[in-house]
Amino acid sequence: MKYLLLGYTPAAAWDAATADAPTPEALAAFAAYQEFERELRETGELVSTEGLGHPAVSTTVRPVPDGVVATDGPFAELKEVLASFAVIDVSGHERAVQIASRIVAALGEPVEIRPIMGAEFTA
């Protein structure tokens, strides 16, 4: 069963970090997270994971009455913004929560778990 894990971060923190080097604590936390990521790759549960660019570099494409229009900037201005994602393929919801919990414990930022709808739910 596949789940999308969405990692959020406070927009203000991200903005403040753009110009500065990360703290040693943050680097240590990230190293712990990477170790966990390696474990998940070995069990075959991690499908893919990526960090995202700052919301400021996003482009939003919307429908308008006469077609579509692309505008620079995020879909919505939020205090907590999407910073990374992972796709995992696990036995079920309980395991997904377990994985997300370990990520949150390591990184200290919230993760949202969204089930990816397989063929059996679309009919």
Added chain:
Amino acid sequence: MSARIEHLLRAEAPQVLGALVRRFGRFDVAEDAVQEALLAAGRTWEADGVPADPRSWLIRVGYRRMVDLLRSDQARHRRELEAGVTDLAMADPSRGTGPVSAVDDSLTLLLLCCHPALSPSDQVALTLRAVGGLTTAEIAHAHGTTEATMGTRISRAKQRLVRAGARFTPPEEADLPRRTAVVMKVLYLIFNEGYTASAGAALTRVDLTAEAIRLARMLHAARPEDAEASGLLALMLLTEARRPARTGRDEALVPLHAQDRARWDQALADEGVALIDAVWPRREHGPYQIQAAIAAVHTSAGEPERTDWPQIAVLYLWLERLTPTAPVRLSRVVAVAHAYGPARGLALLDDLNHRHGLETDPLVRHRARAVRAHLLRLTGATSDAASLYREAADLTANEVERRYLLEEAARLT
């Protein structure tokens, strides 16, 4: 800044800009961000050393500057919250933007900066900054204007590109020759701006000619199948080869026939001749190749007396058919006079002047007089020649040329 770092930054500038625009769009903002990244590199690399992967460094810093610029743009109103957790996705270099793009974006960038929606002077300024990696201050200096004026011009040019819907994608294959032709025109314009300052005391601006040659090499490398791109590079190299001999003491102008050919840059000349020799048999002749061929004929003559002027006269006739402009017509007069005598030259000058008004054309009226003066002197009409030299001197804004013409006049009286 050391020459090595400066050279490195100039070479990386279009690649870094290409990487940012390819990923994030927003050419205008990315261009500013790259400029700031280059300035930051210039400041820190001298002291801290050049990083192991300079391009990644520049992309990373450029990306951060881009985020800052966009953020202040998009969220001016948003209240800054207290800083807390460091962003982790960005923190680890190994999780950065992945392998640096191996695509060479320089041609796409050149084409974008030479977009038909821009005026030639805007195309020149934007090309120098976005592709050449020159700072606004350097471009302003080269054009004898202030940094503020040049900054405004560049930012307006970028706005115009955005409004014109210009995109960072290569043009359609069918459109490519036409668009490449504009690029060549812009590069040649930069070269000529550097080669002969239209006003002021310094005859040559070394930086702009070097920059034009560097960009022409870039274009030639990106479009090896374009015979005119080869021709343009050959023309620049052959012209530049003569530069050391072009001015004598006191920055006085030395005309081609009087130049000390031992002072020509033989390596540049050889490279130029080899380029034009290689491309000529393709029979895709255009104005740049013909001009390069003319320069090559001059270069191949060991001494001025052995110049093959009949061949040059034919090449100018060919060039005149392709580009019927006043300077080309005047050059043909000179070639014909050399090949067949001053009387034939004067007859042709009369004819062309009658049909095309060379002596009233603001672009060449001083040169038309100088040529006539020279030919009259050769036929023995020295006093007519002297007064024409003086007329010519009054009509040019270039101090070096003016001095040369007045000296010629003085020699006859």
